[in-house]
Amino acid sequence: MVTKEEIEHVSKLMKIEITDHKEYVDKVQKILDYFDVLDSAGVESEEISMHEISIINLREDKYIPFNDKLIEKLNHYKGTYVRAPKMSS
Secondary structure (H helix, E strand, C coil): CCCHHHHHHHHHHCCCCCCCHHHHHHHHHHHHHHHHHHHCCCCCCCCCCCCCCCHHHCCCCCCCCCCCCHHHHCCCEECCEECCCCCCC
8 A cells, every 4th residue: 555655755756746645645556556457467378479580680780970960850840949749638
Protein backbone atom coordinates (compact mmCIF):
# COMPACT_ATOMS: atom_id res chain seq x y z
CA MET A 1 0.00 0.00 0.00
CA VAL A 2 1.27 3.46 -0.92
CA THR A 3 1.28 5.94 1.94
CA LYS A 4 0.83 9.70 2.08
CA GLU A 5 4.34 9.97 3.51
CA GLU A 6 5.83 8.15 0.51
CA ILE A 7 4.04 10.50 -1.88
CA GLU A 8 5.28 13.51 0.12
CA HIS A 9 8.83 12.15 0.09
CA VAL A 10 8.84 11.50 -3.66
CA SER A 11 7.26 14.88 -4.41
CA LYS A 12 9.98 16.60 -2.38
CA LEU A 13 12.68 14.65 -4.22
CA MET A 14 11.11 15.70 -7.55
CA LYS A 15 10.61 19.27 -6.30
CA ILE A 16 6.89 19.14 -7.05
CA GLU A 17 4.34 20.88 -4.84
CA ILE A 18 1.33 18.68 -4.15
CA THR A 19 -1.64 19.91 -2.18
CA ASP A 20 -3.90 16.84 -2.37
CA HIS A 21 -1.69 13.88 -1.47
CA LYS A 22 -4.70 11.55 -1.22
CA GLU A 23 -5.39 11.92 -4.94
CA TYR A 24 -1.87 10.77 -5.78
CA VAL A 25 -1.93 7.94 -3.26
CA ASP A 26 -4.93 6.49 -5.11
CA LYS A 27 -3.34 6.98 -8.56
CA VAL A 28 -0.02 5.43 -7.59
CA GLN A 29 -1.78 2.53 -5.89
CA LYS A 30 -3.77 1.85 -9.08
CA ILE A 31 -0.51 1.82 -11.07
CA LEU A 32 1.07 -0.63 -8.61
CA ASP A 33 -2.06 -2.81 -8.70
CA TYR A 34 -1.80 -2.93 -12.49
CA PHE A 35 1.84 -4.06 -12.22
CA ASP A 36 0.58 -6.89 -10.01
CA VAL A 37 -1.85 -7.88 -12.78
CA LEU A 38 1.00 -7.84 -15.31
CA ASP A 39 3.20 -9.89 -12.98
CA SER A 40 0.50 -12.54 -12.67
CA ALA A 41 -0.06 -12.83 -16.44
CA GLY A 42 2.04 -16.01 -16.59
CA VAL A 43 4.12 -15.33 -19.67
CA GLU A 44 7.24 -17.10 -18.37
CA SER A 45 6.63 -20.02 -20.72
CA GLU A 46 6.24 -17.81 -23.80
CA GLU A 47 9.00 -18.27 -26.32
CA ILE A 48 10.66 -15.18 -27.73
CA SER A 49 12.10 -15.76 -31.16
CA MET A 50 15.17 -13.82 -32.19
CA HIS A 51 17.23 -14.05 -35.32
CA GLU A 52 20.92 -14.21 -34.57
CA ILE A 53 23.16 -12.17 -36.83
CA SER A 54 26.87 -12.73 -36.91
CA ILE A 55 28.97 -9.68 -36.16
CA ILE A 56 30.73 -10.05 -39.51
CA ASN A 57 27.38 -9.50 -41.27
CA LEU A 58 26.83 -6.09 -39.66
CA ARG A 59 27.70 -2.91 -41.54
CA GLU A 60 30.77 -0.94 -40.65
CA ASP A 61 30.12 2.25 -38.72
CA LYS A 62 31.27 5.31 -40.61
CA TYR A 63 31.37 8.93 -39.54
CA ILE A 64 29.74 11.12 -42.17
CA PRO A 65 30.08 14.82 -41.35
CA PHE A 66 26.96 17.00 -41.70
CA ASN A 67 28.00 20.60 -42.13
CA ASP A 68 24.54 22.17 -42.55
CA LYS A 69 22.43 23.35 -39.62
CA LEU A 70 19.96 20.52 -39.06
CA ILE A 71 17.24 22.77 -37.60
CA GLU A 72 17.11 24.77 -40.83
CA LYS A 73 16.28 21.56 -42.73
CA LEU A 74 13.05 21.03 -40.79
CA ASN A 75 9.82 21.67 -42.71
CA HIS A 76 8.20 23.95 -40.13
CA TYR A 77 11.24 25.94 -39.00
CA LYS A 78 10.41 29.63 -38.46
CA GLY A 79 13.35 31.78 -37.38
CA THR A 80 14.04 30.62 -33.83
CA TYR A 81 11.34 27.99 -33.32
CA VAL A 82 9.84 24.88 -34.90
CA ARG A 83 6.08 24.76 -35.42
CA ALA A 84 4.63 21.52 -34.08
CA PRO A 85 1.15 20.04 -34.50
CA LYS A 86 -1.48 21.01 -31.93
CA MET A 87 -1.96 18.59 -29.08
CA SER A 88 -5.47 17.60 -28.19
CA SER A 89 -6.50 16.69 -24.68
